[in-house]
Amino acid sequence: MKVSHRGLYALRAMVFLAQKHGEGLASVQEIAAAEGIPVKFLESILATLRNARFVTSTRGRLGGYRLYHAPSEILVGDIVRLVDGPLAPFSDARGLSARVASETRHPALFDLLLDVRNAAASILDHTSLADLLERDQKILESRSTREKS
Amino acid sequence: MKVSHRGLYALRAMVFLAQKHGEGLASVQEIAAAEGIPVKFLESILATLRNARFVTSTRGRLGGYRLYHAPSEILVGDIVRLVDGPLAPFSDARGLSARVASETRHPALFDLLLDVRNAAASILDHTSLADLLERDQKILESRSTREKS
């Protein structure tokens, strides 16, 4: 499994939108500036997210993006899968045929890599954007109290 | 994290050598034929494994490769790290700087990806080649008994 730049950008953008959830729209410019993402690149990422109904958009002046669902209903695993493809820990598209070959020859090796994938998926699929926001809060709180002491 | 073709080939070759452990040498040709790996490609992979002292070789006639250590002392995680680099679940070399950036902005996201890496590392670092052989045995046994019944 691997989270590409594109995937990280998508996650960051989604977290940003989760923070603004309920406060109207955010433009590509705004998100790009806040998160340090190339504008045109972010545009194409948002197109992907829009097609999958993770975000919705309105155009024209004062247009922008917002989350389609509540932050608690969007799982990190789904975002990663959408942008970076399935979470398989072996590389590529021919993976299926390579899998069958190595499965028959070395089934335990195949199973092991499957365990890795399942462990990763389990973590990513049990964490929503709302969870991330909550944890960010706690981390920031503990940091500020540490500074005060 | 991601296991490349090269990494899978390396793992398969090592499992093959583990099966033959104590029975002398195996040539590149032999391994390549058994595992379905391009000969020249496997050569370069074995060079990497040799430099890291995972295997040892003797050349000339009747030459070949064998494991340097016992199968129980070689961890799958070490092989993957050697061939495919560190197990970080985000992509690239600039990962460090990108990490710091996203860590300060969205620390929880960073922590989550770290959890994924640790989970994967934990699985791969607790499994040796000997473990794989043992599991292969059990799997094959259960298959044959299932066929008999």
Next chain:
DNA sequence: AAATATCCCTATCGGATAAGTAGGATAACA
């Protein structure tokens, strides 16, 4: 209605990395 700000669509480019190849030098052994 015009100007402007925004999303939207298609196409492409450059760089990096990975997969695989070629050919010959070197060493061991019959």
Next chain:
DNA sequence: TGTTATCCTACTTATCCGATAGGGATATTT
């Protein structure tokens, strides 16, 4: 001394990924 293997260096090719270019569609403001 010839054969068979590893070893070494370099090259080719393919694929993917990050990023960019340029314009078209749409909605709001003036």
